[in-house]
Amino acid sequence: MVGKAYDCVLNPLGAVRFLFDKEVGSGPIDAHGRDWGVHGLFTRTLFEDGGLSQVPEINSVPLHSIPANSLVRFRGMVQDMFNSEYYIGAYKDGDAWRTTKYSDVAAVPSCSESSMKIWERRPLYCVPVPGENLWVKDAFTPLDAQLPHSPTCSDPITNRKRSRPEEEMDAEDTEMITDVTETAPDNKRSCEGADLNLETKNCHDDPCNLNMPLGEKKLLPCLVKVYDGLDADLKLNDVVEFIGVLTFDPELTVHPGTVGESVDCIHGSFLDEDISAQLPASRVPRLHSILHRKLSSDQLFQAMPMNTLGQLYPDALSRSSFEELRSSLVARFTEVLGGDGLAAEYLLLHLLSRVHARVEPMAVGKLSLNIVEPRPMKDGSTSFIQMVSHTISTLLPRSHLMSLSLEFLNEKLIAPKKNYSSNRLMTGDLQLADGTHLMLDETVLRSGQLNDIGLQNVHFLKNMMEWQKVEYDFEFYKMEMSTDVAVLVLSAARSRLFPSDVVLPLRPTRGFSSDFPVENLWRWRIYLAAARAGDHTIDPTIQKVLEEELVSARQEDRSLGPEVFHRWLTLARLLSLSYGESTLSLERWNMVREMERRLTERLRVC
Structure with a gap:
């Protein structure tokens, strides 16, 4: 031979x-x-x-x-x-x-x-x-x-x-x-x-x-x-x-x-x-x-190599496992957020959000979140922020914590720019792959003057949060590049620089937990990835009910605009996916309406 x-x-x-x-x-x-x-x-x-x-x-x-x-x-x-x-x-x-x-x-x-x-x-x-x-x-x-x-x-x-x-x-x-x-x-x-x-x-x-x-x-x-x-x-x-x-x-x-x-x-x-x-x-x-x-x-x-996938349970994506993993993950988020169960629910849906369609100029499916802690925390703002950042980095494949100090904003542009002398695209902190999670720490921002670079950087971040686009500078023209980056803002007061889809005042009832058990880590990771990638539809019969409810809500409160209805539908879609469901049910819709009602009450006294 x-x-x-x-x-x-x-x-x-x-x-x-x-x-x-x-x-x-x-x-x-x-x-x-x-x-x-x-x-x-x-x-x-x-x-x-x-x-x-x-x-x-x-x-x-x-x-x-x-x-x-x-x-x-x-x-x-x-x-x-x-x-x-x-x-x-x-x-x-x-x-x-x-x-x-x-x-x-x-x-x-x-x-x-x-x-x-x-x-x-x-x-x-x-x-x-x-x-x-x-x-x-x-x-x-x-x-x-x-x-x-x-x-x-x-x-x-x-x-x-x-x-x-x-x-x-x-x-x-x-x-x-x-x-x-x-x-x-x-x-x-x-x-x-x-x-x-x-x-x-x-x-x-x-x-x-x-x-x-x-x-x-x-x-x-x-x-x-x-x-x-x-x-x-x-x-x-x-x-x-x-x-x-x-x-x-x-x-x-x-x-x-x-x-x-x-x-x-x-x-x-x-x-x-x-x-x-x-x-x-x-x-x-x-x-x-x-x-x-x-x-x-x-x-x-x-x-991933098979020796890693072997750590995952074979039934990790079954319907019963989805509900079990969801329940345990929400409980873990509740511990991280000082016992605030409502904040844990919103954080889960935020981590599952992604741009699944574009109807210009809207990016359908995004859900930016602003968690507000108006009172001093026992553990200190920095430790709490690091705790949330650690939790997210432990679960998601890609994440980045950006500290928005005045020096950082004024120092350099965070969007890419073409350098024609070297014929290369010079990167910026916002040149990120789709699926990356970006956490903005606004608690480090102190009073001061934003220079031209700082003002541009604020514009870049707002543009990403609102439209999921980053403006690339090619010197002779600017081009908006589509992206898919979930943005979480942590601030001591409601952020005025970066308006989010959901503003959530935190209401901790106990200390913030830094413990993160490892026995469910891989199952939680695969759960988040599977739920985020899931397909979702709305049955025509349910769609008719939703339209009637939206009309009724508009009659009761004239301040409700299209952006509120869009947020409700996004939350309903994400909530269904978090349970492993591919279609929206009235049960999930009612759960979203209850979450939003509790959030509205919290915002009134914020």
């Missing part, structure tokens, strides 16, 4: 070239490049045969310990998207065609243009997911993950046995083994020597600014290059897990401003425009993506 001619994990480029050689032997080269079965092979190896656990994640292991040209993973947010770049994808070496796909630099011999194929790929600048909580990072780091090591003479590819008889190769395949083995990465060559100092500079004009979100300094960004038009389903701020080839070429470790006389004028002119040159490989790893999968909030748990 003959050994495998490739190893997708230890020598991915060898596998790619093996499939390329096999394809070229059966016909002419496609001028635009083809897959040659690469995606199918890597999908089977990683997801069907369990190979994914052997692939290291860039930010889970030291980068210098990963050999260059090995297979790696990177989970991040698409922060910037660049124009497609052209590269020499295949060239003729004597009578044989070679491919440089999934590589940075092509060592192409002198040949005519007819002896090479120019293809294109799309560079994406990806950063660690802003606000991603520690339990998610831990869940995506399998306990059995191993660092790859380059094949050596004592462990040749040709000596590895296949586990399935149907993988036997014919004589033509066997002849290719020697050539493929020679393409294995050099055992001594890795990303060693790369300068991994991640201290970022404040100046946005620095072309090497890592542009990290929310001041992140411990994790690495990544320049991901996507092939075969697979970037068509990706957009700005998507959370994606990329699986591909990690490359490290010394020629890309310097900035074009330091390139010496060894680079000719023509090469230098292209280098100045090359985003790869602006972001040296010594600071930004290169990943040539072979596979990727989007990780929206409702897809996150399915993408």
Whole structure:
């Protein structure tokens, strides 16, 4: 029996070239490049045969310990998207065609243009997911993950046995083994020597600014290059897990401003425009993506390694479990909020809210919440706020606490802005992935003067809360980008800067609890994700009853406007989903009306 001619994990480029050689032997080269079965092979190896656990994640292991040209993973947010770049994808070496796909630099011999194929790929600048909580990072780091090591003479590819008889190769395949083995990465060559100092500079004009979100300094960004038009389903701020080839070429470790006389004028002119040159490989790893999968909030748990999902109860999404989990979670929120059961109910519905439709300019489904504590708290405002923040970060995949001090608001813009000198989008604190929870601490805001930057930042936050849009500044024009970020405002008095959908004066009856039991954590997490992603409809018969009630309520109180009716319908939808129900019932509608009645009474005496 003959050994495998490739190893997708230890020598991915060898596998790619093996499939390329096999394809070229059966016909002419496609001028635009083809897959040659690469995606199918890597999908089977990683997801069907369990190979994914052997692939290291860039930010889970030291980068210098990963050999260059090995297979790696990177989970991040698409922060910037660049124009497609052209590269020499295949060239003729004597009578044989070679491919440089999934590589940075092509060592192409002198040949005519007819002896090479120019293809294109799309560079994406990806950063660690802003606000991603520690339990998610831990869940995506399998306990059995191993660092790859380059094949050596004592462990040749040709000596590895296949586990399935149907993988036997014919004589033509066997002849290719020697050539493929020679393409294995050099055992001594890795990303060693790369300068991994991640201290970022404040100046946005620095072309090497890592542009990290929310001041992140411990994790690495990544320049991901996507092939075969697979970037068509990706957009700005998507959370994606990329699986591909990690490359490290010394020629890309310097900035074009330091390139010496060894680079000719023509090469230098292209280098100045090359985003790869602006972001040296010594600071930004290169990943040539072979596979990727989007990780929206409702897809996150399915993408976690099986050893993590095994902690979840198999009946976590049954109807009875939904009610049980809801009851226990509301009880936990009640403890956190000092015994205020009404506040616990509103907090749960707030955490389940999401934008499920847009009727311009409205974002249907959002539910911003302002929790007000007018009296001094025994534990102090800071500890209470940290307690609520800790509770949310323990349950939700992505969250961020923003302290709205006067210094913070006046210091820098929190919305992204395009820098045309470096041709990059400079990030801001509001460039967040959909499904992120944002908590605004207004208790630290003291009297003072907002400068122009502060006024703009207040405008950005109000725009996000009201319309779920963030204004990106492209210098010559501004563009509103849709987002889906639930916003919770904590304040000592009703916020005048940031009007919320629901204003809730807190009425604690006992001390605030910081204890958070761990036995139900995973069940609560999967419950929140499932309830948030659920579909919901209103039966026509119920809809008629609701219309009559809304007309009656309007006759009794002329101050009720469309925004109140919209809030009631949103609350009714979220309440139904919190019980695992896909349709609205009169029981849930009456529960919402009772919650709103109690809230109105509380606001009258606030």
